[in-house]
Amino acid sequence: MKLNSNLGGKGMGGSNHGDSNDLCWKSVWPLKVPPRIKICLWKACHNILPTKDRLRRRGIMVESSCKFCKEDRETLVHISVSCSYTNKFWFASPWCLSTGVREWSSFKEWWMSITATLKIQD
Numbered sequence: 001m002k003l004n005s006n007l008g009g010k011g012m013g014g015s016n017h018g019d020s021n022d023l024c025w026k027s028v029w030p031l032k033v034p035p036r037i038k039i040c041l042w043k044a045c046h047n048i049l050p051t052k053d054r055l056r057r058r059g060i061m062v063e064s065s066c067k068f069c070k071e072d073r074e075t076l077v078h079i080s081v082s083c084s085y086t087n088k089f090w091f092a093s094p095w096c097l098s099t100g101v102r103e104w105s106s107f108k109e110w111w112m113s114i115t116a117t118l119k120i121q122d
């Protein structure tokens with residue numbers, strides 16, 4: 001898998017959601033992963049994956065705690081980045097990422113941060 005560190009354009013943190021969404025897509029599209037992974041990443045960047053927190057906000061009564069650690073609400077940021085179990089996954093990955101140092105406001109913020117700093121070759 002290759003992540004391209006040069007996302008081009010205006011960089012992250014812009015005030016326009018269109019620019020941010022465009023950068024997100026540009027970081028996902030060139031990945032050498034199956035299309036379903038790209039779609040999952042795109043959905044995560046747009047916070048539309050069906051986490052327990054999101055289901056509850058839509059009126060579906062499910063238990064809200066994370067199914068792995070049982071310590072926090074299952075939000076997208078928690079289950080994909082902040083959970084202690086997820087931390088182990090990312091640390092064991094080929095990129096040896098440590099995700100627990102910082103509080104991320106969204107998956108997209110985390111994703112844009114790692115794609116801007118990592119350049120991973122095949």
Ligand SMILES: [Zn+2]
Nearest residue numbers: 066068069083
């Ligand atoms: Zn958890």
